[in-house]
Amino acid sequence: MSNGLPAVQDYSQLALDLLSRAKQCGATEADVMVVDGRNLSVQVRLSAVDRLTKAREKRLGLRVFFGKRSASTSTSDFSRTSLDQLVADTCSLARAVAEDPVSGLPAHEASAKDRPDLDLYDATELGTDEHIALAKRAEAAALGADPRVSNSEGADFNSSDGHVMLANSHGFVGDYRSSSFSMSVSPVATDPSTGGMQRDSWYAIQRAYARLESPESVGSEAARRTLRRLGARKVPTCKAPAIFDQEMAGSLLGNLCGALSGYALYKGVSFLIGQLGNKIAPETVTVCDDGRMPRGFGSRPFDGEGLPTRKALVIERGVLRSYLLDTYSGRKLGLASTGNASRSVGESPSAGPTNFFLVPGTATPAEMIRSVKRGLYVTELIGFGINMVTGDYSRGAAGFWIENGELAYPVEEITIAGNLKRMFLDIQMVGNDLEFRGRIASPTIKIGEMTIAGN
Amino acid sequence: MATKSSAELAQFGLTEQEIQRTLGVVKVRDVDYADLYFEFCLSESVSMEEGIVKRAVKSVSQGAGVRATAGEKTGFAYSDELTKRDLEIAANTARYIAQSPQGGQPVPLTHRAKLTRDLYPAETPISEVATAERVDLLNLIDAEARRYDPRIKNVMASFNTEYKIVMVATTEGQMVGDVQPLSRLQVTCIAEENGNRQMGTFGGGGRMAFSYYQDQERYKHYAREAARQAILNLSAVDAPAGVMPVVLGGGWPGILLHEAIGHGLEADFNRRKTSAFSHLLGKRVASDACTIVDDGTLPFRRGSLNMDDEGTPTSRTVLIEKGILRGYITDKLNARLMGIPLTGNGRRESFQSIPLPRMTNTFMLAGESDPQDIIRSVTHGLYAVSFGGGQVDITNGKFVFSASEAYLIENGQVTKPVKGATLIGSGPEVLTKVSMVGHDLMLDEGIGTCGKDGQSVPVGVGLPTIRIDEITVGGTNG
Numbered sequence: 001m002s003n004g005l006p007a008v009q010d011y012s013q014l015a016l017d018l019l020s021r022a023k024q025c026g027a028t029e030a031d032v033m034v035v036d037g038r039n040l041s042v043q044v045r046l047s048a049v050d051r052l053t054k055a056r057e058k059r060l061g062l063r064v065f066f067g068k069r070s071a072s073t074s075t076s077d078f079s080r081t082s083l084d085q086l087v088a089d090t091c092s093l094a095r096a097v098a099e100d101p102v103s104g105l106p107a108h109e110a111s112a113k114d115r116p117d118l119d120l121y122d123a124t125e126l127g128t129d130e131h132i133a134l135a136k137r138a139e140a141a142a143l144g145a146d147p148r149v150s151n152s153e154g155a156d157f158n159s160s161d162g163h164v165m166l167a168n169s170h171g172f173v174g175d176y177r178s179s180s181f182s183m184s185v186s187p188v189a190t191d192p193s194t195g196g197m198q199r200d201s202w203y204a205i206q207r208a209y210a211r212l213e214s215p216e217s218v219g220s221e222a223a224r225r226t227l228r229r230l231g232a233r234k235v236p237t238c239k240a241p242a243i244f245d246q247e248m249a250g251s252l253l254g255n256l257c258g259a260l261s262g263y264a265l266y267k268g269v270s271f272l273i274g275q276l277g278n279k280i281a282p283e284t285v286t287v288c289d290d291g292r293m294p295r296g297f298g299s300r301p302f303d304g305e306g307l308p309t310r311k312a313l314v315i316e317r318g319v320l321r322s323y324l325l326d327t328y329s330g331r332k333l334g335l336a337s338t339g340n341a342s343r344s345v346g347e348s349p350s351a352g353p354t355n356f357f358l359v360p361g362t363a364t365p366a367e368m369i370r371s372v373k374r375g376l377y378v379t380e381l382i383g384f385g386i387n388m389v390t391g392d393y394s395r396g397a398a399g400f401w402i403e404n405g406e407l408a409y410p411v412e413e414i415t416i417a418g419n420l421k422r423m424f425l426d427i428q429m430v431g432n433d434l435e436f437r438g439r440i441a442s443p444t445i446k447i448g449e450m451t452i453a454g455n
Numbered sequence: 456m457a458t459k460s461s462a463e464l465a466q467f468g469l470t471e472q473e474i475q476r477t478l479g480v481v482k483v484r485d486v487d488y489a490d491l492y493f494e495f496c497l498s499e500s501v502s503m504e505e506g507i508v509k510r511a512v513k514s515v516s517q518g519a520g521v522r523a524t525a526g527e528k529t530g531f532a533y534s535d536e537l538t539k540r541d542l543e544i545a546a547n548t549a550r551y552i553a554q555s556p557q558g559g560q561p562v563p564l565t566h567r568a569k570l571t572r573d574l575y576p577a578e579t580p581i582s583e584v585a586t587a588e589r590v591d592l593l594n595l596i597d598a599e600a601r602r603y604d605p606r607i608k609n610v611m612a613s614f615n616t617e618y619k620i621v622m623v624a625t626t627e628g629q630m631v632g633d634v635q636p637l638s639r640l641q642v643t644c645i646a647e648e649n650g651n652r653q654m655g656t657f658g659g660g661g662r663m664a665f666s667y668y669q670d671q672e673r674y675k676h677y678a679r680e681a682a683r684q685a686i687l688n689l690s691a692v693d694a695p696a697g698v699m700p701v702v703l704g705g706g707w708p709g710i711l712l713h714e715a716i717g718h719g720l721e722a723d724f725n726r727r728k729t730s731a732f733s734h735l736l737g738k739r740v741a742s743d744a745c746t747i748v749d750d751g752t753l754p755f756r757r758g759s760l761n762m763d764d765e766g767t768p769t770s771r772t773v774l775i776e777k778g779i780l781r782g783y784i785t786d787k788l789n790a791r792l793m794g795i796p797l798t799g800n801g802r803r804e805s806f807q808s809i810p811l812p813r814m815t816n817t818f819m820l821a822g823e824s825d826p827q828d829i830i831r832s833v834t835h836g837l838y839a840v841s842f843g844g845g846q847v848d849i850t851n852g853k854f855v856f857s858a859s860e861a862y863l864i865e866n867g868q869v870t871k872p873v874k875g876a877t878l879i880g881s882g883p884e885v886l887t888k889v890s891m892v893g894h895d896l897m898l899d900e901g902i903g904t905c906g907k908d909g910q911s912v913p914v915g916v917g918l919p920t921i922r923i924d925e926i927t928v929g930g931t932n933g
Binding site: 045048049050051052053054055056057058059070071072073074075076077082086089090092093094096097098099100103128151152153188196197198199229232234237238239267268269273346347348382383384385387389390392394395396398412413414415416417418419451452453454455 | 501504507508509510511512513514515516517518527528529530531532533534535548549551552586587590608609611645647652653654694696697698727728729731807809843844845846847848849850851853854855856857874875876877879880881927928929930931932933
């Protein structure tokens with residue numbers, strides 16, 4: 001990818017060396033994670049280069065255990081002096097915290113044995129000028145789509161690649177490479193009658209360059225999404241059905257992931273405590289988490305603790321079958337890890353999704369809209385009005401008002417409110433339009449009733 | 456006070472000649488301006504839950520960002536290696552946008568500016584507070600929160616510190632550095648009663664010494680406030696839905712200003728004319744009662760800085776004066792392109808990101824009303840005193856912010872607590888509906904983090920008690 005930057009490296013020898021130094025300092029267990037990556041990003045605006053960013057970065061994280069005490073550290077400085085200091089600091093931090101009865105590495109027997117090739121890496125190298133040309137094409141398609149597209153927040157094209165290495169004192173060593181190619185376009189349109197402006201955006205992202213959609217299709221979709229917002233108005237306060245488009249339904253699945261994380265559950269910060277085995281959605285709802293989907297954005301051969309990733313049914317025909325757990329949160333709940341340890345360098349693991357998706361149904365989005373006499377089609381949500389403890393939900397929204405099964409006019413400056421527990425039980429239709437543009441994906445869904453606050 | 460550039464240079468293991476030579480590589484013919492930003496950052500965090508301090512994390516990052524601007528173009532590269540060779544690669548990348556022949560003449564550093572003030576002096580740097588002391592503080596918080604009420608079932612607390620050394624060298628010949636401490640103490644309580652579980656959160660911080668948290672047992676106040684809010688929420692009723700008058704309490708509810716007008720007045724959006732405020736300079740955007748400033752010069756505040764990340768001293772900028780839009784907040788690139796004053800608001804998350812115009816501490820000046828009279832003036836409405844996060848769409852001006860502690864006002868009296876609800880409005884309109892401003896200006900406790908373009912920076916807000924005649928409240932009780 002990024003021309004001119006040195007290639008990413010394999011740091012497994014460095015990691016093994018650090019593990020043995022930690023042991024010498026008295027650590028009973030330890031693990032090391034090293035991430036090395038490159039990225040090249042170009043932003044153009046109104047057909048000229050606006051911003052060019054290029055970088056290589058690396059980071060090393062060390063976690064040590066002194067019996068049941070543990071601490072984590074990280075650094076970007078790989079010099080011998082810095083790493084010696086890191087080992088010493090980590091060990092003294094670990095001695096300063098309290099004993100935690102369930103802390104510790106996973107059992108060695110549980111470590112991932114296989115290293116499936118998940119097709120996460122594409123070696124295509126694109127030069128700076130190619131990045132610029134692709135971003136310009138995407139923006140041009142948006143600017144040329146309609147005279148009302150009057151301005152632009154720009155278009156960008158990015159490529160990145162990276163290498164992740166994890167090793168622990170039980171003898172696990174694993175690594176994998178990945179890449180990503182993405183572009184986005186953010187046009188601004190002006191309403192000729194009122195002068196009011198609207199902005200929206202569209203994007204594409206793939207592990208492999210050859211699979212990326214054309215810049216023209218991304219640009220024209222961005223223009224379409226922006227233009228359709230012109231003339232938006234408020235609607236009266238009411239209760240009505242709400243259809244969430246792919247992206248917004250995906251945000252609800254993101255909220256579901258948050259509530260299913262083992263950490264949220266054992267800390268009491270989840271509205272799904274004690275729901276394992278219970279019906280939390282209608283029969284039409286089946287949700288999967290698949291860590292080994294080829295080319296997936298959440299795919300990896302092993303998780304953040306070196307355990308094998310797997311494909312699991314999280315919700316099976318409405319019944320909650322599995323949480324998202326790493327070793328620690330699993331032990332807190334008396335359950336085994338589900339291979340969902342996610343890890344940022346220098347942090348202890350947390351639990352999160354891999355490729356998390358709602359299995360598509362049969363209805364087309366158009367059929368779903370036709371099923372609504374009076375209601376809301378939600379295409380944007382803003383703000384953070386979600387209480388994960390209770391599931392109470394209240395967010396700013398924009399989209400379209402539905403009258404007699406047709407999109408009647410765009411709406412904005414409204415909120416939609418409900419409770420996530422009830423919203424999942426109230427999913428009345430699941431669309432057939434599942435597409436992955438990230439690790440969490442959903443088809444369009446219809447929720448029976450939400451409170452809409454407007455004028 | 457740490458403004459000795461030579462000492463900071465030593466920190467980064469570089470000589471002045473190497474800096475001058477790198478600036479020479481990037482300052483080619485068509486580059487208007489370039490800078491090198493060096494940063495060392497030590498972050499530490501301890502956290503507790505279930506009555507024990509289980510987690511301790513420490514991270515060190517160091518690197519340099521090289522930026523060149525030519526017209527509206529910005530070239531940027533960064534490196535976590537500070538060798539001469541890595542800096543040169545970065546400089547050659549950054550100058551790519553100018554498409555000029557290679558340069559090479561070193562750029563002399565003519566003024567080694569010494570900052571004339573220190574907004575965050577400390578006898579003991581925050582980085583030297585022992586882990587054991589941090590752990591003790593969290594243990595005391597746990598005990599205090601549980602003592603508040605037996606219905607408090609879990610206490611989560613964290614103490615985070617950051618110690619940042621920065622140095623900026625520019626093609627204007629300036630070299631200037633700063634040492635920027637930052638800390639935050641945060642407490643979350645979970646209350647439970649008959650299967651009803653609720654959460655309360657409170658915290659504070661800034662660029663002060665560790666003793667701040669111990670003065671007048673401030674940490675106990677944080678613990679009790681988090682516990683009080685969790686217990687209060689046990690009896691909260693559904694929030695109303697629809698348009699109604701809303702009274703905002705002082706302090707953190709100033710997030711209204713940050714979302715509704717602050718972002719829209721950042722110079723980059725206005726230069727590109729993509730902000731809902733782009734054509735409103737000199738026009739009325741608020742009622743007479745509203746005067747709003749952005750002020751990066753308040754001692755010890757979370758949003759304050761001796762200098763911004765381009766080396767410009769921070770300042771106090773009047774954004775709205777008696778309801779009239781007066782100015783934008785700027786960084787070097789946008790001030791130059793727009794021909795407007797440089798306000799010292801060029802900020803970046805780290806050496807890995809480019810500077811953007813960003814807020815510091817944004818607040819409304821005190822008015823004349825008695826806060827009690829403001830509440831009494833409302834027949835049916837909402838009184839909101841604490842908020843979670845907010846967000847804005849810069850282009851259409853629609854913003855939201857979500858209440859975490861709010862009450863109904865019925866016939867001039869504050870009555871039942873209500874569940875969290877999101878408020879939504881339009882930036883250029885909402886402040887025209889502010890009919891009363893209290894005399895009780897308060898700044899927030901020091902917990903705000905602002906996100907823009909994927910970059911997070913610490914900020915502050917402030918507000919006196921105000922009355923907004925109408926805004927949409929997004930509860931479930933329609």
